[in-house]
Amino acid sequence: MSARTLFDKLWDSHQVAPETESTPGVLYIDLHLVHEVTSPQAFDELRLRNLQVRRPDRTLATLDHSTPTLPANASGVRPYYTKEAEAQVAKLESNVREFGVDLMGWDSPQRGIVHVAGPEVGATQPGMTIVCGDSHTATHGAFGALAFGIGTTEVGHVLATQCLLQRKPKSFAIHVDGALQRGVTAKDLILHIIGTIGIGGGTGYVLEYKGDAIRALSMEERMTVCNMSIEAGARAGLIAPDETTFAWLEGRERVPKGDAWDRAVAAWRTLPSDTGATYDREVRIDASTIQPSVTYGTHPGMVVAIHANVPPAADAVEQRALDYMQVVAGKPIAGAAVDVVFIGSCTNGRLSDLRAAAEIMRGRTVAAGVRMLVVPGSEQVRRDAEREGLHEIFRAAGAEWREPGCSMCIAMNGDLAQPGQLVVATSNRNFEGRQGKGARTVLASPLVAAASAIAGRVADPREYMTQEVAA
Amino acid sequence: MSPTSRPLAYVHSCTAVLRNENIDTDRIIPARFLTTTERTGLGKHCFEDWRYAADGSDNPAFPLNQANARGCAILVAGHNFGCGSSREHAPWALLDYGIQAVISSEIADIFRGNSLKNGLLAIVVSAAEHRWLLDNPGIELRIDIADGSIRLPDGGTIRFDLDAFSRHCLLNGVDQMGFLLQHEAAIATFENRMEEAA
Numbered sequence: 001m002s003a004r005t006l007f008d009k010l011w012d013s014h015q016v017a018p019e020t021e022s023t024p025g026v027l028y029i030d031l032h033l034v035h036e037v038t039s040p041q042a043f044d045e046l047r048l049r050n051l052q053v054r055r056p057d058r059t060l061a062t063l064d065h066s067t068p069t070l071p072a073n074a075s076g077v078r079p080y081y082t083k084e085a086e087a088q089v090a091k092l093e094s095n096v097r098e099f100g101v102d103l104m105g106w107d108s109p110q111r112g113i114v115h116v117a118g119p120e121v122g123a124t125q126p127g128m129t130i131v132c133g134d135s136h137t138a139t140h141g142a143f144g145a146l147a148f149g150i151g152t153t154e155v156g157h158v159l160a161t162q163c164l165l166q167r168k169p170k171s172f173a174i175h176v177d178g179a180l181q182r183g184v185t186a187k188d189l190i191l192h193i194i195g196t197i198g199i200g201g202g203t204g205y206v207l208e209y210k211g212d213a214i215r216a217l218s219m220e221e222r223m224t225v226c227n228m229s230i231e232a233g234a235r236a237g238l239i240a241p242d243e244t245t246f247a248w249l250e251g252r253e254r255v256p257k258g259d260a261w262d263r264a265v266a267a268w269r270t271l272p273s274d275t276g277a278t279y280d281r282e283v284r285i286d287a288s289t290i291q292p293s294v295t296y297g298t299h300p301g302m303v304v305a306i307h308a309n310v311p312p313a314a315d316a317v318e319q320r321a322l323d324y325m326q327v328v329a330g331k332p333i334a335g336a337a338v339d340v341v342f343i344g345s346c347t348n349g350r351l352s353d354l355r356a357a358a359e360i361m362r363g364r365t366v367a368a369g370v371r372m373l374v375v376p377g378s379e380q381v382r383r384d385a386e387r388e389g390l391h392e393i394f395r396a397a398g399a400e401w402r403e404p405g406c407s408m409c410i411a412m413n414g415d416l417a418q419p420g421q422l423v424v425a426t427s428n429r430n431f432e433g434r435q436g437k438g439a440r441t442v443l444a445s446p447l448v449a450a451a452s453a454i455a456g457r458v459a460d461p462r463e464y465m466t467q468e469v470a471a
Numbered sequence: 472m473s474p475t476s477r478p479l480a481y482v483h484s485c486t487a488v489l490r491n492e493n494i495d496t497d498r499i500i501p502a503r504f505l506t507t508t509e510r511t512g513l514g515k516h517c518f519e520d521w522r523y524a525a526d527g528s529d530n531p532a533f534p535l536n537q538a539n540a541r542g543c544a545i546l547v548a549g550h551n552f553g554c555g556s557s558r559e560h561a562p563w564a565l566l567d568y569g570i571q572a573v574i575s576s577e578i579a580d581i582f583r584g585n586s587l588k589n590g591l592l593a594i595v596v597s598a599a600e601h602r603w604l605l606d607n608p609g610i611e612l613r614i615d616i617a618d619g620s621i622r623l624p625d626g627g628t629i630r631f632d633l634d635a636f637s638r639h640c641l642l643n644g645v646d647q648m649g650f651l652l653q654h655e656a657a658i659a660t661f662e663n664r665m666e667e668a669a
Binding site: 320 | 555661
C-alpha cells in the first residue's frame with residue numbers, strides 16, 4: 001500500500017460505503033457530541049420519522065452555550081438570560097431522557113464546554129471520527145481524531161444512523177519548525193498560522209499540524225491550535241498522537257483499561273502519517289519568529305504581532321473593519337484602551353490557560369474601569385483551579401470568577417460587551433458584534449489578556465513575566 | 472418534513488448584492504437568536520445587526536433594504552460567504568427571509584453543505600464572473616439546477632459545478648436521511664466488524 005497520511009488512515013478506516021461519482025461516501029462516526037443549541041430540531045426530526053438514536057452509547061451531551069455563568073440562587077433558580085435560553089436547556093434535558101442519551105448536565109461534576117469536557121472524560125480518543133453541531137469540534141483533532149463541525153440536519157443523520165454522507169476533503173500539511181519563544185503561546189501560534197494562510201486558506205482541506213514545535217506542545221496547547229482550524233476555513237485540524245497524547249489520556253473515565261488500553265495504544269501508534277506520504281498543499285512556519293499576536297480587525301485572519309504596526313487596509317471592506325475597530329493603520333494595537341477582558345472558551349478555558357493568566361495576575365490588580373471575566377471551561381477545570389487557589393488570585397485582582405460555559409465567546413447567555421467596548425478575549429472569533437452588538441474584539445492569548453487587564457490597555461505579557469513563568 | 476423534500480429545478484429572480492467579503496454566520500444570524508428550538512421564524516432576524524437602525528427601523532445603508540434589492544431571491548455576496556460557526560440557523564434565516572440562492576466566488580464548507588441540505592442553492596462561480604455579478608445588482612437571473620447554468624439578461628450563461636448527489640436531491644426532493652437509512656445493512660456490518668476487532 002502506498003504511503004498514507006494520518007487523515008487518509010482515519011478516512012479509510014471509517015468508510016461504510018465508498019463515494020462514487022454520483023454519491024458521497026458513507027462515513028461512520030465513532031463519537032457524537034451534542035449540545036442544546038444545535039440539537040433540538042434534530043431530535044424533532046427523529047420524532048417526526050419515528051426513529052431512535054441508533055447508538056446512545058456513542059452519543060454524549062452537555063449544556064454549555066445558553067447556560068448562565070452566575071450561580072443559582074438560594075432556591076436553586078438559575079439566572080437564565082431569557083426564557084428561550086431556559087426552554088432550550090430544558091428541551092435538551094427532556095430529549096436525552098426520551099432517547100436515552102448521556103448528559104453531562106447541571107447535576108454532573110463533568111459538565112463543561114463540549115470541547116473541554118469531551119476530552120477530559122476520555123470520550124475523545126485517537127483514531128476516532130468525532131462530530132458535533134459546532135464548528136470548534138476541530139479541537140478534538142489534537143488527539144489524532146478526525147473531528148469536525150456539522151449542521152443540525154447532519155446532527156439528525158448521525159443520531160439516526162451514526163453516519164454522515166461525505167466527500168473526502170483535500171489534505172494540507174502545516175509544518176511548524178523551531179521553538180516558540182518565552183511568552184509566546186499556542187494561541188499566538190495558531191493566530192499567526194491563520195494570519196499566514198488566511199481566513200479562507202483552509203477551505204476544502206483537512207489540516208495536519210506537524211513539526212518540532214507541534215511535538216513540543218502539551219495536549220492542552222494542541223487543543224488550542226486545532227480548535228481554531230475552522231477560523232482558517234478548514235473543517236478539521238489534526239495532530240498525530242504520540243506519548244504526550246497517551247500519557248494525557250491514560251486512566252480517564254471513558255478510555256479502555258488494562259489489556260484493552262495496551263491494545264488501543266498499539267493501534268494508535270500506527271496512526272501517524274507514513275514517511276513519504278504526500279499532501280495536496282504544504283506550508284512551513286518558523287515558530288521562533290512568532291511574537292505574541294493579536295487580531296486588529298473583524299475576522300481571525302487580521303492578525304499582527306503585538307508591537308507591529310497595523311497594516312494598511314487593502315480595500316474598502318478592510319478599511320471598514322479598521323474603522324469599526326477604531327484602529328489606525330501604521331500604528332500598533334499595543335496601547336489601545338481596554339474595557340473588558342474575557343478569559344475562557346473552548347480555545348483557552350483549560351487549567352493551563354488559567355494558570356498562565358493567574359501567574360501574571362498574582363499580586364496585581366485589574367486596571368480601574370476594566371471588567372474582567374474568568375470562565376473555566378468545565379466543572380473539572382473549575383475544581384482544579386480552585387484547588388490551586390487560582391480563583392482567589394483572580395478575585396483578589398478584581399476579576400469575576402464564573403461558572404463554566406461558553407459565556408462571552410458566543411455571548412448568547414447574557415455575558416456580553418456593550419456597544420463600542422474593546423474586549424481582549426482568549427476566545428476564537430472577533431466578528432463584528434460577536435461579543436455583543438457593536439463590541440470590538442481583540443483575540444489574544446491568556447497571557448496577553450491578563451497583562452492587558454492589569455495595564456488597562458492591550459499589553460505585552462513579557463512586561464509582567466518573571467523568569468519562572470512558563471507560557 | 473425537511474425543506475429538501477420539496478423539488479427545486481429553477482430559481483428565477485433578481486439579484487441582491489452584498490459586496491462584503493467574509494460575511495460570517497454570526498452576521499447572517501447573531502447568536503442571541505440561536506435559543507430557538509424551531510427551524511422557522513428566523514427571517515425577521517436575518518442580518519439583524521446590519522439591517523436595522525438603532526430605533527428598529529430599516530437601516531437605509533444596508534444594501535438589501537434598497538429598492539432594487541427588495542423581493543430578490545438571489546443573493547450575490549463577497550468572497551468566502553458563510554464562514555465561521557456551523558449554525559444551520561444561517562441558511563434557515565436566509566430561506567425564511569426569502570433568499571433561494573447564494574452566489575459567491577467562495578462559500579465556506581459547512582455553510583454550503585447546510586444550505587444544500589435545506590434547498591438553499593449555494594453556487595460558486597469564477598472570480599471574473601463573480602466580479603461582474605457584484606457590479607450589476609438587481610439583474611434578473613434564471614438558475615437552472617439540472618444543467619448547472621445561470622442565464623443572464625443578455626442571453627449569456629455562466630456555468631457552475633454542483634456535485635451530482637446534491638443536484639439529484641434538489642431536483643427530486645430526495646431527503647438525505649432517507650438515503651442514509653437505506654444503508655442500514657452496511658452500517659450494521661461495519662459495526663460488527665469494528666466491534667470484533669476491538
